[in-house]
Amino acid sequence: MALWVLLVGLACGPCAAQPDWPNDESQIKAAFLYKFAGYVDWPEGFLGSVETPFTIGVLGADPIADELVQIVQGRKIHSRSIVVSRLKAGDPLEDVAILFVGKGDAARLKPVRGTLQAQPILVVTEEPAGLALGGMINFLLVDRHVRFEVALAPVEKSGLRLSSRLLAVAQRVHAEGR
Amino acid sequence: MIQPRACLAGLLALSLSPIQAQDNKASALAELSLEELASIQITSAARHPEFLGDASAAIFVITSDSIRRSGASTLPEALRLAPNLQVARLDASQYAISARGFNNAIGNKLLVLIDGRTVYTPFFSGVFWDQQDVMLEDVDRIEVISGPGGTLWGANAVNGVINVITKSSASTQGGLVAVGAGNQGRDASFRYGGVLGGGGTFRVYAKGDATRPVVQTGSAAVTDGRSRGQMGWRADWVDNGSELTFQGDVYAGATDSRGLFGRFDLGRVEASGGNVLGRLTRKLPAGQDVRLQAYYDYTDRKDAFLYQPRQRVLDVEFQHGVPLGAHRLLWGGGYRQARDDIRPGVIFGFTPAAASLRWANVFVQDEFKLTDRLNLTLGTKLEKNDFTGMESLPSARFEWKPSPQQLWWSAVSRAVRAPARLDRDIRLPPTPPFLIAGGPDFQSEIAKVLELGYRSQPSASLSYSVTAFQHHWDKLRSGQRPPGAQVQNMIEGKTWGLEAWGEWHAARHLRLAGGLSLLRKNLRVRPGSSDPEGPRALGNDPRHQWMLRAGLNLPHRQELDVIVRRVGALPDPAVPAYTAVDLRFGWTVRPGVELSIVGQNLFDGSHPEFNAALNRREIPRNVALRVRWSL
Numbered sequence: 001m002a003l004w005v006l007l008v009g010l011a012c013g014p015c016a017a018q019p020d021w022p023n024d025e026s027q028i029k030a031a032f033l034y035k036f037a038g039y040v041d042w043p044e045g046f047l048g049s050v051e052t053p054f055t056i057g058v059l060g061a062d063p064i065a066d067e068l069v070q071i072v073q074g075r076k077i078h079s080r081s082i083v084v085s086r087l088k089a090g091d092p093l094e095d096v097a098i099l100f101v102g103k104g105d106a107a108r109l110k111p112v113r114g115t116l117q118a119q120p121i122l123v124v125t126e127e128p129a130g131l132a133l134g135g136m137i138n139f140l141l142v143d144r145h146v147r148f149e150v151a152l153a154p155v156e157k158s159g160l161r162l163s164s165r166l167l168a169v170a171q172r173v174h175a176e177g178r
Numbered sequence: 179m180i181q182p183r184a185c186l187a188g189l190l191a192l193s194l195s196p197i198q199a200q201d202n203k204a205s206a207l208a209e210l211s212l213e214e215l216a217s218i219q220i221t222s223a224a225r226h227p228e229f230l231g232d233a234s235a236a237i238f239v240i241t242s243d244s245i246r247r248s249g250a251s252t253l254p255e256a257l258r259l260a261p262n263l264q265v266a267r268l269d270a271s272q273y274a275i276s277a278r279g280f281n282n283a284i285g286n287k288l289l290v291l292i293d294g295r296t297v298y299t300p301f302f303s304g305v306f307w308d309q310q311d312v313m314l315e316d317v318d319r320i321e322v323i324s325g326p327g328g329t330l331w332g333a334n335a336v337n338g339v340i341n342v343i344t345k346s347s348a349s350t351q352g353g354l355v356a357v358g359a360g361n362q363g364r365d366a367s368f369r370y371g372g373v374l375g376g377g378g379t380f381r382v383y384a385k386g387d388a389t390r391p392v393v394q395t396g397s398a399a400v401t402d403g404r405s406r407g408q409m410g411w412r413a414d415w416v417d418n419g420s421e422l423t424f425q426g427d428v429y430a431g432a433t434d435s436r437g438l439f440g441r442f443d444l445g446r447v448e449a450s451g452g453n454v455l456g457r458l459t460r461k462l463p464a465g466q467d468v469r470l471q472a473y474y475d476y477t478d479r480k481d482a483f484l485y486q487p488r489q490r491v492l493d494v495e496f497q498h499g500v501p502l503g504a505h506r507l508l509w510g511g512g513y514r515q516a517r518d519d520i521r522p523g524v525i526f527g528f529t530p531a532a533a534s535l536r537w538a539n540v541f542v543q544d545e546f547k548l549t550d551r552l553n554l555t556l557g558t559k560l561e562k563n564d565f566t567g568m569e570s571l572p573s574a575r576f577e578w579k580p581s582p583q584q585l586w587w588s589a590v591s592r593a594v595r596a597p598a599r600l601d602r603d604i605r606l607p608p609t610p611p612f613l614i615a616g617g618p619d620f621q622s623e624i625a626k627v628l629e630l631g632y633r634s635q636p637s638a639s640l641s642y643s644v645t646a647f648q649h650h651w652d653k654l655r656s657g658q659r660p661p662g663a664q665v666q667n668m669i670e671g672k673t674w675g676l677e678a679w680g681e682w683h684a685a686r687h688l689r690l691a692g693g694l695s696l697l698r699k700n701l702r703v704r705p706g707s708s709d710p711e712g713p714r715a716l717g718n719d720p721r722h723q724w725m726l727r728a729g730l731n732l733p734h735r736q737e738l739d740v741i742v743r744r745v746g747a748l749p750d751p752a753v754p755a756y757t758a759v760d761l762r763f764g765w766t767v768r769p770g771v772e773l774s775i776v777g778q779n780l781f782d783g784s785h786p787e788f789n790a791a792l793n794r795r796e797i798p799r800n801v802a803l804r805v806r807w808s809l
Contacts, residue, residue: 031207031215039212071208143318143349144219169212172377 028146029139030067033100033124036137037077039166042097043159046120047078054080055095059087061102061126098122101135109134120159124148131174136160140171147171214769217352217808219243234555234575234587235327236631236645236677238262238693240320242345247729247739249762249776249804251358251365251387253342254307256314258743261679261693261725262324262338266745266788269402269795270363270389271308271433274788277324277338278647279673279697280717283788287595289327289335292342293425295455295473300516300535301487301528302600303334309449309477311408311429313367313383315356315806318345324677325647326593326627329543329557329573332512333596336625337649346423347371347379347414353809360776360802363389363403377417384409391434392795402795406431419461428452436483442524444483451477465501469510485526489518504547508557511540518599527608528599535599538562553577565597566622585633595623601655601665614657617665626650642680649673651701654716656709669713671701687731694724718788720746720755735766751790758782770808777801 033056047054054077058065065086072082085096089108093099099121101109106125109116110133116123117134125135131151136158140147149172155162167173207215219242240259250256254273258265264281266274276285286303289296292312298305320342327335351371358365365387374380384407391403410427429451436444455473462468475491497510514537520528543557558572573591580586602616631645653667679693698721701713725743732738739762747755759781764774777800779785784796 027207028215028218031210032212034208035212035215071205073205075208143346145216145349146218147216166212169216171216 024067025141025146026061026063027067029126030064030071032139032146032148033064033068033098034071034075034077034082036122036124036166037098039163040122041161041163042078043120046159047080047097048095050079052080052095053083054078054097055083055085056098056100057085057087057093057096059089059099059101059108060105061100062086064100064102093119093121096121098124100124101126101130103127106130106133106135117154117157122158122160123154137170142171149174210769213352219349234553234577234585234589234631236262236324236629236643236647238322238324238643238679240322242318244727245314245317245320246806247737247762247764248741249739249760249774249778249802250314251802251804253310253312253314256317256320257322257340258725259727259741260320260322261695261723262677263322263340264695264719264723264745266748267795267797268788270392271402271404273307275305275307276717276719277322278649278675279699279719280337281719282715282717284600285717286334286598287337288340289331289338290340290342293344293455294457294471295453295475296491296493298334299477299487299489300491300514301489301518301520301598303595303598306449306479308404308406308431308433308447309429309451309479311385311406312342312344313356313369313385313410315354315367316344316350316369316381316383318343318349324645325589325629326571326573326591326625329541329559329571329591330508332537332539332559333561333563333569333571333594333622336593336595336623344412344425346416347381347412348416350381351379354806355809356804356806358776358802358804360800361390362392362798362800362802363387374413374415376415378413378415380411380413382409382411392798401434401437403434404431421457421459423457424455426452426454442483445481448480449477451475467499469497471495481523483524485523485528486521487518488521489516491516506545506547507542508545509540509542511538513538520599522608525606525608527605528603529605530603533599533603535564537564551579561594561596563596565602565620569594569596569622583635587629587631587633589627589629591627591629593625593627595625597622604665611661613660614663615665617667620655620665621653621667623654623667624652626652639683640680642678644676644678646676647674654701654713656703656707657711657715659708659710666707666709668704668707668709669701669716670704671699671713673697673699673701689729691727691729692725694722696722714750718748718750718753720748722746737764738762739764745787748788753786753788753794756782756785756787758785772806774804774806775801776804 056068065084068084072084075082103126106127123135124137126139130138136151136154138149140149148170150167150170151174238260244259245256248259254265254275257263257275263275263277266281268274268283272283274281274283274285276288280287284302284304290298290305297310322340324338327339331339350369354369356367367385369381369383371381386407388405389403391401408427408429412425415422432446432448435446453473453475457471459469472494478488480486493514495512497508500507517534519532539559539561541559543555545553545555548554555575558570560568560570562568571592571594573589575589578586597620601620602618604616605612606614627649629645629647633643635641650672652670654669656666656668657663675697677695681691684690697719703709703712723745727741730738741760744757745755758779761777761780762774764772766772779797779799782799784798786794786796
C-alpha cells in the first residue's frame with residue numbers, strides 16, 4: 001500500500017508545460033534544421049555582422065515553420081539570433097542562409113535552380129526527388145525514423161562546407177557527378 | 179538482492195527536485211545530438227496506419243512503445259497486451275497461449291511466426307514458449323490476428339496468427355544495453371548495429387536470462403527455475419524498391435533439475451537450436467511486388483521424462499502481387515520439409531521415432547474493388563500434407579467503408595488443423611502394450627468460421643474495433659477409454675463470442691486503452707465414442723477477460739503506466755478468476771538512458787493461472803528494476 005501512495009504522490013507533483021505525447025515528424029525535422037546550421041560553414045562575410053540575425057527561410061511547410069519558431073526562441077546560431085521567415089513562391093531570398101522547401105514545393109525550385117546554385121544557401125527538401133530538384137540535404141523516412149541524405153555536388157558549387165560529422169550521420173551521401 | 183522499495187524512494191527523491199520549465203517538445207528535441215535525433219521513432223497520435231488497414235480481420239497490433247511501457251521482458255509477457263489472446267502462465271517459463279479458446283500447454287490452433295519463420299513445432303503443432311525468445315527492444319511490432327488466417331497463412335492458423343516483426347537493422351544502429359533484475363530473476367541484453375559496405379546495415383545481439391522457480395501449491399518439491407542464452411544477427415540491404423534481409427539466431431537453455439515425481443527423477447529440460455533466414459522483396463513495374471523467403475531451423479529438446487524431439491525444418495515460400503485494374507491479385511506457393519527424430523522419454527514415445535514430413539501449398543487471392551467503398555476478397559489455399567493429402571482453405575471477405583473513418587467487414591472461411599505426429603504417432607508408454615496411442619486414421623480438424631467486424635476512428639484521438647465470431651467445429655481430437663485407446667476425431671460443436679478494443683488519447687499526456695473478449699463453447703462427443711475426458715481435454719478457457727491500460731506522461735521525461743487485467747474463472751480443471759494490476763514507472767535520466775521500475779501482480783500475493791490444484795504453480799508478485807542504455 002505504501003508503494004502505491006508514493007507513486008500517486010509523484011504523479012500529482014507540480015507540472016510545468018509537459019512534453020507532448022507524440023514524437024511528431026515536423027518537430028523532428030525542425031530540430032534537425034536548427035542543428036544543421038551548427039555543422040555548416042558559410043563563406044567569410046556572407047552572414048554579415050554578428051548583429052545581423054541568421055535567417056531560416058521556410059517555403060510552404062507551415063507546421064515545420066511553427067515548430068522552428070518555438071525552437072529558435074532564446075537560441076543562437078554562430079553567435080547570431082535566429083529569425084524564421086515564412087516564404088511564398090517568388091519571394092526574394094534576401095539574407096536567407098538556410099532554405100527549407102516543403103513537400104510538393106520542390107518543383108518550384110527547378111526554375112531558380114541556377115540562381116540558387118551560385119549562392120551559399122543551404123537548401124533542404126523533404127520529398128523523394130528533392131536532391132534531383134536542387135536540394136542539398138533531403139529528409140527521408142526510414143522505418144519511422146527521420147533521416148537525411150546529402151548531395152555533395154550542389155554543396156561544392158555553392159561555396160558551403162559541410163562538417164564530416166554531418167556526413168557521418170547522413171543516411172546516404174551522394175558524391176559529385178551524380 | 180535488490181531492495182525494490184529502497185530504490186524507488188531514492189528515485190523519487192531525485193525526481194521531485196525543482197522542475198525546469200520546458201518550452202515544448204520541439205525545443206527539447208533541439209537539445210539532442212544529430213545521432214539521437216536520427217534514432218527517435220515517429221509516433222503520431224493522429225496516424226493509425228494499421229488501423230483502417232487492408233486486413234478485413236480482427237487484427238490487434240502491439241507496438242514497440244507499448245511493449246516498452248508494459249515492462250514485459252519476455253515474448254509471452256508482451257503478448258498479454260493483446261486483448262484477443264488468452265495468456266496463462268503455467269510456471270517460471272511455460273505458458274499456455276491461444277486465441278478464441280482451446281487453450282492448453284500443447285495448444286495447436288495458433289500459428290506463431292517470428293520474422294516470417296514459423297516457431298510452432300510441426301510434430302505437435304504447438305509452441306514451446308520456453309524456447310521462443312526475441313530481444314524485445316528490437317521488436318518493431320507484434321501483429322495478433324484472431325480468427326482463421328488459412329488462405330494466406332495455411333493450415334494451423336485456425337484460431338489466429340501471431341506475427342512478431344523485428345526492426346530492420348537500419349533502425350537499430352549503435353549500441354544498446356538492457357538489464358533487468360527483480361525477485362523473479364534477472365536478464366541482460368546487448369545489441370550493436372552498424373553499417374556494411376554496399377549500403378547495407380547489420381546488427382548483432384546477445385541476451386541471457388535466469389528465472390527463479392515459482393512456488394507450487396500442493397505436494398512435492400518440484401522446481402522450474404531456468405536459465406537461457408541466445409544470440410543472433412541481422413543484415414539488410416535496401417536499394418530502389420528492393421529489400422534483402424539475412425538473419426539468424428542460436429540459443430541454448432536448461433531448467434533446474436525438476437526433482438522427483440513419485441519414484442521418477444524428472445531431471446532437467448534442455449533446449450537448444452538455431453536458425454538462418456533470407457528474404458527478398460522487390461517492387462516491380464506496374465505496381466507489382468514479389469517476395470521470396472527461405473529458412474532453415476534446427477531445434478533439440480532433451481526431456482528424459484516426457485519425450486525428446488530433435489528436428490530440422492527447411493521452408494521456402496514465394497508470393498507475387500499484381501494489380502489488374504480494379505483487382506489486386508496475390509498468388510504464391512511454398513514448400514516445407516521437416517525431419518524429426520523423437521527419442522522416447524519415460525512416459526511417451528513416438529512410433530516411428532524418426533520421420534520426414536513434407537508440405538506443399540499454392541494459394542491465390544483476388545481483392546476486387548467493387549465500388550469506391552466496397553471491396554470483395556476471395557481466396558483459397560491448397561495445402562498438401564503427408565497425412566491427409568490435399569486440404570483446401572477457402573475464404574471470402576467483404577469490406578464496406580461508409581465513410582473514411584469507418585469500416586464494416588465480414589468473412590466466411592474454412593480453416594483446417596492438419597494432423598501432426600502427435601495425433602498419429604504418439605505412444606504412452608513408449609513400448610507396447612500401450613495405454614494410449616495415436617490414431618492411424620486421425621483426420622484434420624475442420625472449422626467453418628463466420629465473422630463480422632466494425633472499426634471506427636471517429637476523431638484523431640479515439641479509435642475502436644468490435645468483432646463477433648462463430649466457429650463451427652467438426653472432427654476435433656477425441657480419445658477413447660484406455661487400455662489400447664486411440665486418438666480419434668469425434669468431437670464437434672460450436673464456439674462463438676466477441677472481441678472488442680479501443681484506444682483514447684484522453685488528454686495531451688494521458689492515453690487510455692481497453693479490451694474485452696467473450697467466449698462461449700458448446701462442444702460434444704459424438705455418439706459411438708468412448709472418450710472418458712470429452713471436450714475438457716481440448717482446452718480450458720475463461721468465458722470472459724478484459725483489460726484496461728492507462729499511460730501517463732509526466733514532466734522530466736518520466737512515464738507512468740498501469741495495466742489492470744481480469745481473467746474469468748477456468749472451468750475444468752477449475753482455476754479461480756483473478757485480477758492483476760501491473761505498474762511501470764519509467765524515467766529517462768538523460769537522452770539514451772532509461773530507468774524503470776516494474777511491478778506485476780502488485781496487489782496479489784500470488785494466484786494460479788492454469789492447471790489443476792494438485793500440481794499447479796501460483797504466479798507471484800514480481801518487482802523488477804530495469805535499465806535501458808543506448809550507447
